[in-house]
Amino acid sequence: MNERVLIKDLSALPEGTVTVSGWVDTVRDQKKVQFVVLRDESGAVQIVNPATREIAEDDASSAERVATTEAISGLSQGSFITVTGTLKHDERVKLGGLEVKLATMDVVSHAIPETPIAADSSLDKRMDWRFIDLRQPKQNLVFRIQTTFEHALRQYWIDNDFIEIHTPKLMASASESRAELFEVEYFDTKAYLAQSPQFFKQMAQPAGFGKVFEVGPAFRADPSFTSRHATEFTSIDSEISWIDSHEDVMQLHEDLIVAGFTAVVEKHGDAIRELFGLEVTVPSTPFPRIPLAEAKRIVAERGYEVPRADDDMDPEGERQIAAYVKEEFGHEFVFLTDYASSIRPFYHMRNDEDGSLTKSYDLIFNGVEISTGAQREHRVDVLIEQAKEKGLEPEELEFYLDFFRYGVPPHGGFGMGLARVLMLMLHETSIREVTYLFRGPTRLAP
């Protein structure tokens, strides 16, 4: 491995010889002196080189210096270079109060000079050239935040004795609704891509795993083009045994959110402030909980009637109730609970007293749904009835129903979209901004 120093570590080094590697951000090619802003995964630094424009006959080394000067003049943005030079601390240098005086430069990869995107390119164009788009410090930070957030969740799960599972994404049948299912040619039969790990994370319960988690892809053949939908997304899932109700799931859920936000604020709070102009705050627990019927009343009182025939909320309703919660409780999160059974999947457990309601919730963050959770129905006879009521064929669900026939503990869990959390945390307008490579109905590349 070459002995390069990360740019962020330069400020702590004494003056002297250093080697830095990265890509060319800008070149300022003045007559007497050349400046290169070099960027790596950790930051940016100014490289300075006194230009030597002509070979002096009486100076043997001048040919080499001219060659270097010309190489710098010819540097295109995005070229990857390694520079060895002398580190100087100088408060007058705006970029970090230091610069590196170039001694030698190695251009390891020349970039095509015409960069196909600029800062003001459309989101779609930027996605075409995502690998260049991701060089922006803001984008780099997004994925460092993602890394920290996920790791904090995993640390919580590990500390609490959860088992990590990897459920198969190839299934013989649908896991949620037949409508949004991708079909795969599977030797001489068909397979389907898992819309969620729902059935298989539940399977861990009769398997006696107790508490499980998974972070993995989920697939929805959803033709919509909203800023919140993708055909492939990273789903954060957890499922636990021996709960009394969805309240136990919500407690786990808010603890996880707090763990994730705490880690993000600690590690990236300053960088987020600088690059996004935002103050990310760690939410307090318990998060407010509002039954859906009450939420609709509150929203109506604010002058918004949810224009839906079914009992569901709509996106504007979610924004309105979030605004109310923000005003009333100063909170960015709210659990909407007790959704009507008519609009919930057959496997959500219903309320003991009122079968028209489920023991379920949605988690709303800054006005947008990021997650659905519930206690699951574990009584197989009830489950079959609920499946039939939804127009499903119990025969197609046999493998799933078997999970409940040989003993199963009461259990529940949630699934949460990773990109939605990041989008709302960073006040971005689309999950495309916070997805490494977005997949949509018309987007399969790069």
Add this chain to the structure above:
Amino acid sequence: MNERVLIKDLSALPEGTVTVSGWVDTVRDQKKVQFVVLRDESGAVQIVNPATREIAEDDASSAERVATTEAISGLSQGSFITVTGTLKHDERVKLGGLEVKLATMDVVSHAIPETPIAADSSLDKRMDWRFIDLRQPKQNLVFRIQTTFEHALRQYWIDNDFIEIHTPKLMASASESRAELFEVEYFDTKAYLAQSPQFFKQMAQPAGFGKVFEVGPAFRADPSFTSRHATEFTSIDSEISWIDSHEDVMQLHEDLIVAGFTAVVEKHGDAIRELFGLEVTVPSTPFPRIPLAEAKRIVAERGYEVPRADDDMDPEGERQIAAYVKEEFGHEFVFLTDYASSIRPFYHMRNDEDGSLTKSYDLIFNGVEISTGAQREHRVDVLIEQAKEKGLEPEELEFYLDFFRYGVPPHGGFGMGLARVLMLMLHETSIREVTYLFRGPTRLAP
């Protein structure tokens, strides 16, 4: 959440009232006393109940006791129950030196009495009923080991400033070979399932991410039925910038293996000894490195001529070289290096001096290949030549080739099959034993 105690925590508790929840392992229904072995995700405990077979007219509570006795007599294996009773420490009890004298029992889920599999059922039959099969303490341990191993790898990556990525599994074209590609109906076009995150983890390099990792599914339409192959498997991937050769990748790789094994031995060493009769050891670094040509000479000297026309090793050759390394260096791991370019993908960088060799390696563990790593070719003109040489159409690879046209650092990485590591660590004979839900050419369910 009910106030249950995990069975593993009972031994540290004083005698007195406790509540435990789990599933019925066995019932011993004697005339005067009944014993239930109750198992949960953490262990097993004996429940004892003095049988009351007849209602005594002069004892008001006897009816209830008779009901409980009959409920225990009727308990089927696998039923999930909650028991509240009195914890007694008693050294004479073989199972953990304690028992719980039953006061009340709640049967939350009755299991169908006929368990469809037994300990001696075939592997295929056990996979049909995987959710019951996984109740075995050995199986439970496998997934705890998996959890610990993965977390240790992630902790290493986090500690070393890697970025976690989630690359898309839906692609517009092949990522490796056209031969083993699953095709997906994607709205009015076709998509393909990623055979590895290869192209997209490489994309993180021109994106300036520096060091990345991913743990996620990969898909191979491979019709083979060996004990080491699956159509869907969990791939552990890492890719790093600014390497000098594949040697840098091997150093990362062995550090990760050591981190994973150290955590597994610390946390599960005793349990592995008990349930698998095995001593898992942390390998020393550096792992032995043997160029493939030399490995073939060594194997030939041992009397085994690799029966292959190409320059590759075969499974028996891998076992032989592993046996040699074990004898010679006492090591379970060996890096075979410098594979012929004729048998490596076009994106492997070739040796500077000898273009017939690549800067690549396979990692062999206990005689089986678990991983392939390499420095990647980052010079786009060379890359195109190598693609053509392999009979690929550069036109189909345009999106990938673009990653190299706008600047890219030298880089390399590896992909490693999680199930293979676990299989070989635990001396299992098939990855099916260590995969939550195996997927093969004829296996899509459960």
